[in-house]
Amino acid sequence: MTHFIRVLEFSNKEDALKNFCGSFRSGESDFGIFSVDASTFGSLPSSVFAYWMNPSVGDAFSRFRNFAERGLKAQVGCSTKDDFRFLRLWWELREPSDKWIDLAKGGRYSPFYSDIHLQINWKDNAAELEAAILKKYPYLGDSANWVLHRESDYLKPGITWTRRTKSDFSPRFLPAGCVFSEKGLSAFIDGGSRKDISAALAILSSKPCRSLIEVQLAAADKSQAGGVANSYEVGIIKSTPAPDTDAEVTERLAELACRAWKQKLTLDGIQESSHAFHLPAALRDRLGSFDPPAIEAELARIQAEIDAIAFDLYGFSEEDRAPAQASHAAARTDDEETDADDEGEDEENAALIDQTAGLLSWAVGVAFGHFDWRLATGERAAPPEPAPFDPLPAKSPGMLPDGAAPFHANAGILVDDQGHPHDLARLIEEVLARVEAPVPEDVRRWLQKDFFPFHLQRYSKSRRKAPIYWPLSTTSGSYTLWVYYPSLTSQTLYTAINDFVEPKLKEVGADVTALRNKAAARTRDDEKQFEALQAFELELIELRDTLLKLAPTYKPNHDDGVQISAAPLWPLFRHKPWQKVLKDTWAKLEKGDYDWAHLAMNYWPERVREKCKTDKSLAIAHGLEHLYVEPEAAPKKTRGRKKGE
Template structure:
């Protein structure tokens, strides 16, 4: 009986292989014969979405990894005490324990951060919220040597590294946002988890404008150099030109932030990319800037009207769509606007019944 079944199976296999045009090699592979290709050596096609951006899983240099961690500590994302021994590492969870709200290395809710801030740090030597200085302080606390020029690393290398670390397939979600002047000479680093509708106003009032704002300090120094007149040295002249350019760039940055701020109401449910889209022109990393610019164009066209940000910018359009799109109405908590469409043919049937 077993021989008969095996024979039938072989006949079925032959018929199937003939129908689909299998070669001898294909038949051998399908039947798992000794000549078939070993599974470990097979080259398989990757899902385009999985392979599009594998940068996020590339090996990261130890120095870059250390410095990236210090940025997280400075912003209050990671807990320095785990590195200094002031806090014990969390115990290993049991297999069926609920997932924690935060990863073990993150700062627990209610714990004091390394540095108090409003969600913005800055690349500005001498400023109380100067990020490079805070990075060096974190390194000192863990008794690690400062690896080279931290400020230069922050300006040239960090965001590219960070974007790779926080990207997977088509999802790009950097949480440290460098909003810069056109030349990159002055950069505000915004922390996405702390982003609110007031963040851009804070950036202007606490960092650019105000008695101790960068723009005011630049203008004071310009005035002092201007008053020197013909007594200015060649170094003074160079500094004067640099400050003039910086003043114009700071004014441009301030005006751009104030232009965006009134209608900027970020909602973390929209995700990083949509939330950052209105700020696309303030990012200097060209590939990321292009992604955000394209996202903003799609927002303008109405392709992401489910987003809270779309409601903030185009409320009339979104509310109108909610009348005919139930899922959109639910997303914006406007179900009362949705009007159930009358089934096709219902009106015609009603007229026919009246005629009878």
């Protein structure tokens, strides 16, 4: 036997080592001393020096075939090398097309289910992306496959997980129709049914299987790892032992995995930006009982049954099960931290969202025609529940179906203007009254002060900020036009001027004239109102003039995404952090950093067309491939003999 002493968790390792050595010499047992037959390391992949593992773990590697030998193909996905250009959040795109495909890209700890919120430009088998990669890395020659990994089983149903994370390994269902990234690794089963894939997912999610994975990472004690992320690479998953299962056990494991997925889908149904969204938390009971603690308890029961089955399949004794349970509990202490590959700073827990704010936000969506209020009144039934491997829907169940009449007809612009037919604050109150929900006291104040920061946070994920309700305001914020991004066109600014700002200017101008004509008869209150109206009139004139300056050249394209589309309007946003983002984006557009954008072609066509001659990816982006000139291949150097040889 070989004896090992672990002092990882001690700050004073010298003293700890002396104490352990004293305990060992005196024959005392201690939790930091391990006595192991070193020959057992040979049964582990790469002979991992896992001195802390219990005997059952080592036996599993010699007793069972691994997942790869049982037909599981774990694969690496693509990388864009420029996510801002080639990725979008799914709500940024106006309608489904053959250009954008759902992309699984890791995420926080979430076994069995996690919404896929990104899409990737994969038009013509990623032709534009490939050209951009070859432009950036010319030494690749004519192949970018080491980045795109076209050999992978894209679009097929499978299992996906976050490659690098501080939390535990959390495999989840991968719907059909998705591409996956090198940060969201995936696995498939050759010739396997969806039941086989679901059962494999259950096994991979079990505590004994996780302990086998952790051993290969050489993660002696994740709770003491100092926040270091683990990399769950394809080779580790493929080399993990897979237990034998008969038809009955496979059926049960698949059923449990699907039940867990359904429970988590239900929890996600109150997240506005999710494909699973139905109604906000305050109204969710309208569709049937919604009890998050009960759902979490059910998830715990499902996980416990999966673990019990897997422990039996792997042959772990009761004594050997405790370390696996403890290891998993320790790994979950980092849940609140962002996963290393998630990059999504605004993934909030559904339970933490203020219900009143969530309700009001939903009402804004109903007023614009984004969400359907009839789900809350029972006038429309919720659509059938999807299955785990079904392709993601183009719209969430809570969104207004195509062709359905909206709550309030509008051209994509509402206004914060009391008494106006398109007054957003009044419409919010009307929506809440229609669904018989309580109306907060000061909706207008919430709309003016709190809504946009809340909305910006909820519609920002994976380092993309993509709000769909845009407040365009006067300098003081005294007058705000709310623009609905999905309805944005080249005519939107003209509509704002003609239907909103100009009529308001006439109204205010008439009031100013009336007070001016009173002359000496104006009271003190009249004087204050006169000054305020004059200042307001000047702000409205400034807003109108700014819109008139922007409108002729403003031709947004939803493929550019929210940030690019909003950048020219940056002077009209009053939320400082968002304004700064847009101002910086506009500066980069002017500089030429984003000449792939349609908006860049609108403002600087000569510059962009010139670049298309030497950049194939830009030519493809703008449909100008005929301008691109392939450079002549450099002649190969030949080696000749030196003189005198």
